[in-house]
Amino acid sequence: xxxxxxxxLIKQDKHTGARLGEITTPHGTFKTPMFxxxxxxASVKTMAPEELKDMGAGIILSNTYHLWLRPGEEIxxxxxxxxxxxNWDRGVxxxxxxxxxxxxxxxRNITEEGVTFKNHLNGAKMFLxxxxxxxxxNDLGADIIMSLDECPPFFESxxxxxxxxxxxxxWAARGLEAHAHPDTxxxxxxxxxxxxxxxxTQSAKDLVSLDFPGYSIGGLSVxxxxxxxxxxxxxxxxxxxxxxxxxxxxxxxxxxxxxGVIRGIDMFDCVLPTRIARNGTVMTSQGRxxxxxxxxxxDFTPLDPNCDCYACRNYTxxxxxxxxxxxxxxxxxxxxxxxxxxLLHLMQQVQQAIxxxxxxxxxxxxxxxxxxxxxxxxxx
Amino acid sequence: xxxxxxxxLIKQDKHTGARLGEITTPHGTFKTPMFxxxxxxASVKTMAPEELKDMGAGIILSNTYHLWLRPGEEIxxxxxxxxxxxNWDRGVxxxxxxxxxxxxxxxRNITEEGVTFKNHLNGAKMFLxxxxxxxxxNDLGADIIMSLDECPPFFESxxxxxxxxxxxxxWAARGLEAHAHPDTxxxxxxxxxxxxxxxxTQSAKDLVSLDFPGYSIGGLSVxxxxxxxxxxxxxxxxxxxxxxxxxxxxxxxxxxxxxGVIRGIDMFDCVLPTRIARNGTVMTSQGRxxxxxxxxxxDFTPLDPNCDCYACRNYTxxxxxxxxxxxxxxxxxxxxxxxxxxLLHLMQQVQQAIxxxxxxxxxxxxxxxxxxxxxxxxxx
Ligand SMILES: [Zn+2]
Ligand SMILES: [Zn+2]
Numbered sequence: 001x002x003x004x005x006x007x008x009l010i011k012q013d014k015h016t017g018a019r020l021g022e023i024t025t026p027h028g029t030f031k032t033p034m035f036x037x038x039x040x041x042a043s044v045k046t047m048a049p050e051e052l053k054d055m056g057a058g059i060i061l062s063n064t065y066h067l068w069l070r071p072g073e074e075i076x077x078x079x080x081x082x083x084x085x086x087n088w089d090r091g092v093x094x095x096x097x098x099x100x101x102x103x104x105x106x107x108r109n110i111t112e113e114g115v116t117f118k119n120h121l122n123g124a125k126m127f128l129x130x131x132x133x134x135x136x137x138n139d140l141g142a143d144i145i146m147s148l149d150e151c152p153p154f155f156e157s158x159x160x161x162x163x164x165x166x167x168x169x170x171w172a173a174r175g176l177e178a179h180a181h182p183d184t185x186x187x188x189x190x191x192x193x194x195x196x197x198x199x200x201t202q203s204a205k206d207l208v209s210l211d212f213p214g215y216s217i218g219g220l221s222v223x224x225x226x227x228x229x230x231x232x233x234x235x236x237x238x239x240x241x242x243x244x245x246x247x248x249x250x251x252x253x254x255x256x257x258x259x260g261v262i263r264g265i266d267m268f269d270c271v272l273p274t275r276i277a278r279n280g281t282v283m284t285s286q287g288r289x290x291x292x293x294x295x296x297x298x299d300f301t302p303l304d305p306n307c308d309c310y311a312c313r314n315y316t317x318x319x320x321x322x323x324x325x326x327x328x329x330x331x332x333x334x335x336x337x338x339x340x341x342x343l344l345h346l347m348q349q350v351q352q353a354i355x356x357x358x359x360x361x362x363x364x365x366x367x368x369x370x371x372x373x374x375x376x377x378x379x380x
Numbered sequence: 381x382x383x384x385x386x387x388x389l390i391k392q393d394k395h396t397g398a399r400l401g402e403i404t405t406p407h408g409t410f411k412t413p414m415f416x417x418x419x420x421x422a423s424v425k426t427m428a429p430e431e432l433k434d435m436g437a438g439i440i441l442s443n444t445y446h447l448w449l450r451p452g453e454e455i456x457x458x459x460x461x462x463x464x465x466x467n468w469d470r471g472v473x474x475x476x477x478x479x480x481x482x483x484x485x486x487x488r489n490i491t492e493e494g495v496t497f498k499n500h501l502n503g504a505k506m507f508l509x510x511x512x513x514x515x516x517x518n519d520l521g522a523d524i525i526m527s528l529d530e531c532p533p534f535f536e537s538x539x540x541x542x543x544x545x546x547x548x549x550x551w552a553a554r555g556l557e558a559h560a561h562p563d564t565x566x567x568x569x570x571x572x573x574x575x576x577x578x579x580x581t582q583s584a585k586d587l588v589s590l591d592f593p594g595y596s597i598g599g600l601s602v603x604x605x606x607x608x609x610x611x612x613x614x615x616x617x618x619x620x621x622x623x624x625x626x627x628x629x630x631x632x633x634x635x636x637x638x639x640g641v642i643r644g645i646d647m648f649d650c651v652l653p654t655r656i657a658r659n660g661t662v663m664t665s666q667g668r669x670x671x672x673x674x675x676x677x678x679d680f681t682p683l684d685p686n687c688d689c690y691a692c693r694n695y696t697x698x699x700x701x702x703x704x705x706x707x708x709x710x711x712x713x714x715x716x717x718x719x720x721x722x723l724l725h726l727m728q729q730v731q732q733a734i735x736x737x738x739x740x741x742x743x744x745x746x747x748x749x750x751x752x753x754x755x756x757x758x759x760x
Contacts, residue, residue, distance in 0.1 A: 043703055043710045071677065071702040079680055079698060087694045297451065300459055314467045318459060322451040323423055329709055330423045 005144060005186030005213045007032075007245045007266070014357040016262045018350075023059075023245050023266070025091040025143035026184050027083060030058020032245065032266035033350055035257060035343045036093060038274065040066050042076070042086040045274045046333040047340070049088045055309065055341045056348065059091030059143070061269040064136050065100035065128075069121055073139040081141030093269070095249070096133045096146040096175075096190070099218070103151075110150065112167065130174040134187075138180045144247075146216060147175030149190040154224040161194045168192050169206045176210055186213040188247060194219055195228055197235050204239035214245040217265070221251045226379065230259050237264035253380040254283060254346055255372045258363050261350055272380055273339035278332045280324045281380075283342045287371040288378055291335065296321045303334075309341035310334075385524055385566030385593045387412075387625045387646070393734040396642045400734040403439075403625050403646070405471040405523035406564050407463060410438020412625065412646035413730055415637060415723045416473060418654065420446050422456070422466040425654045426713040427720070429468045435689065435721045436728065439471030439523070441649040444516055445480035445508075449501055453519040461521030473649070475629070476513045476526040476555075476570070479598075483531075490530065492547065510554040514567075518560045524627075526596060527555030529570040534604040541574045548572050549586045556590055566593040568627060574599055575608055577615050584619035594625040597645070601631045606759065610639050617644035633760040634663060634726055635752045638743050641730055652760055653719035658712045660704045661760075663722045667751040668758055669697075671715065676701045683714075689721035690714075 004026060011020045021032045037044045037052060040063045044052060052060065062082060067073060079085040082092050098115075101108065105117035105126075114129030130148040137145040149168045152161050172189040179187050189207035193199035207215060217236055220229045233248070240246050245266045251257065252270020260268060273283065280292030284304035291303060302312035303320065311320070311334040323331025346366075353362035367373050388402045401412045417424045417432060420443045424432060432440065442462060447453060459465035462472050478495075481488065485497035485506075494509030510528040517525040529548045532541050552569045559567050569587035573579035587595060597616055600609045613628070620626050625646045631637065632650020640648060653663065660672030664684035671683060682692035683700065691700070691714040703711025726746075733742035747753050 041703070041706045041708055042699070043708045046709045046713075048710070048713075070706050071698070075678055075698060075702070078678055079696065085696075085699055087699075298455055298458055316459065316465075318451070318455060319422070319465055319467075322455070323421070326421045326450050328421055328423045329426045329713075330428070333426075333428075333709075 002183060003186065003213055004182065004184050005245070007214070007243060009242060011355060013354040013359045015360050017264060018261045018354050018359050019264055019266060020351050020354040021245070021266055023091075025059070025186070027092070027143055028058060028090045030091060031351055033257070033261045033347050034058055034267055035252065035347050036061045036267060036269040037340050038063075038269055038271045039086070040271070041070065042067060042082060044340070045278070046329065046336045049086065051310070051337060052088075052340070053090065055344050057090065057340070057344060059093055059267075060088065061093045061095065062140070062142065063097070063100060064094045064133065064140065065097035065104070067094075067140060068097060068136050069119055073136045077139040077141070083141065091144065092142040093144040094137050094140050094142040094146065096148040097128055097136070098133070098149045099151050099250070101128055112170075114148070130171040131178040134175050134178040134180070138185065142185060144186050144188060144214065146188055146190060147172040149192055149218055151192065151219050151222070152194060154194050154219065154222050154228070156194060158196060158199075161192075161196060161199055165192045165199050165203045169203060172207055172212075173210055176212070188212055188214040188216045190216040190218040190249070191236060191240075192219045195224065195232055200232060200236045201239060204236060208239070208241060212244070214247065215240045216247040216249050218249045220248065221256065221270075226256060226259070229256065230263065233260060233263035233265065240264075252343065254343070254370060255367060255379065257343065257346065258350060258366065262359060262363065273343050274336045276380060277335035277339045280321070280335065282335050282338050283380060286369060288380060291317050291321050292324050293321075303338050304342070307338065307342065307345075309338050311338040311341075382563060383566065383593055384562065384564050385625070387594070387623060389622060391735060393739045394737040395740050397644060398641045398730075398734050398739050399644055399646060400731050401625070401646055405439070405566070407472070407523050408438065408470045410471060411731055413637070413641045413727050414438055414647055415632065415727050416441045416647060416649040417720050418443075418649055418651045419466070420651070421450065422447060422462060424720070425658070426709065426716045429466065431690070431717060432468075432720070433470065435724050437470065437720070437724060439473055440468065441473045441475065442520070442522065443477070443480060444474045444513065444520065445477035445484070447474075447520060448477060448516050449499055453516045457519040457521070463521065471524065472522040473524040474517050474520050474522040474526065476528045477508055477516070478513070478529045479531050479630070481508055492550075494528070510551040511558040514555050514558040514560070518565065522565060524566050524568060524594065526568055526570060527552040529572055529598055531572065531599050531602065532574060534574050534599065534602050534608070536574060538576060538579075541572075541576060541579055545572045545579050545583045549583060552587055552592075553590055556592070568592055568594040568596045570596040570598040570629070571616060571620075572599045575604065575612055580612060580616045581619060584616060588619070588621060592624070594627065595620045596627040596629050598629045600628065601636065601650075606636060606639070609636065610643065613640060613643035613645065620644075632723065634723065634750060635747060635759065637723065637726065638730060638746065641734075642739060642743065653723050654716045656760060657715035657719045660701070660715065662715050662718050663760060666749060668760060671697050671701050672704050673701075683718050684722070687718065687722065687725075689718050691718040691721075
């Protein structure tokens, strides 16, 4: 049996160990570190697939929980899988649904078997188990899929997290067992353990012994500080095998991306770029910019003078501000386009910096220009 | 002084007199009959300018009233005009603002001088006169602009309409006088007169004697029947000069487009294709289709099997239905794209039918297939 997912390490940054690599999926190969745009409901909000390709996206993420509810995995399966359903022929990753069950749904009850809950759309009672998650993900047909995990709050008690992590590992083993298409879909195990080094260590060791084709790090970027997140990464990534990809879930602010790469992360995803775009906020080479603000009403310069994306080549802050103020959809399309381009382009710069053994200097320049070194800097 | 707008008659359909022609503007030449997509607030809802070009749009319409309120004409002027502001280098037409003042605003008071009203956004008192409309339109910088008109209800009394039409003609003369850029912006006069033949005749004669570079027919598609609209066109278009373009305002249902062309109309505009698209309804070669309906949940065929637009080449009814049900913007982008393409493509077919002296047969086939011959057929 050939592996669905393979990772090739191309080069490590001399000073940090940051990895330049390449992941091959049944739907193409992409360079890492890579940021994955999020298409929750089988669409990256406001974006055409061609636009994502143009900006170099090699893989996107879609949410199992949301697709399970709408349109239902049987419709996606009947369409020929997510790729065909949404007209995207590059990589797709689906999460396990666990995070949404724990953050969106009501009346949760977790047992060894799985979790019952009421969904957030119509309150209907549902049940998600490791086997059910795999069945849905097998039907959706993404290239990379996740085993069901529980993502406990970062500051949950040691005892609770210990029990939760052990169960997540047992669920991972059951997922591996239930997985119907290991030759075309690569199943990742998810390392949990909140901020506890021994629990993260146990989680990583147990999962590695199950020999997944890749590993996710979950339970971060859920309210803890950047310093705490980096501390967890510092002791977690060294526990993961060098020849497999490492995916840090739910992280998308530019500083966290760079600091994650420095700690050996290869893949990231986050709704941040499209979510703040819909609110009229963009990430620029000079820092965060709220284009909706009145001061841009007569500003006929691009969102980012140093960006060569479609939005910045063709439209002004004044025009985009007008569109967003007037609730014109094309406005949030332009800010979404720019923000996604910004993060994908940032990852390309990071790849080059690794190639040049220059990542620490790149980080320093970037943090300074963006404003992350300022006191009370916003994290995006 | 060269004329901003010129019309060239290429050929007339032998049986109906329908006109195949060509309009040249400071921003390019386009074939007529032409349907103009509406970009109310300097954006055709959800659409990129490149997409409109790809589908052959030679000119779009934008609304003076809306742009006057947001972002204000002075910002558009400072941007270098509408074309630069919205990144559109083909033709633009702006209406006079009159229709919106009469349909959207409150507390209207019409005098000979102009109309005072409270705007629909914040209730602020405003004043629009023929001179003010021209100043705004001159600042916006569209290729084709309209003189201020009153659009009375179709079934208003004869006496009221008679007074209104006479005033609209006097306003047209004042607009002509106030027009600051006749060499780069072609000002059209608007024929009014509701359903009264003698008033339409008087309006047309008076406006023609003022020698506008083109003529609009207003006050139709405001609630009267198709038969009534066609009756008015039957006696109105013959009063307009052969060497000038004729624009039927606010009409966009496929049957009305064809019947308008048969009566000598060259240009049309309407929000219909984008408005119904946002509601999940599309126009297809086989008639109206509400893709939001449950019966399309597992329909993996395109919106229109005979359409080769971007949406139909790449996406299924099932996918588009899912997106619209889930409030994903990309769904209404695809229906908007298809509907605009459908009408632009319909006009291309009509142009060819005129070339072939075949318009009546084309009409018969189209009406039959689309379902306009059915009893109680919806008009779109
Ligand atoms: Zn940009
Ligand atoms: Zn189509």
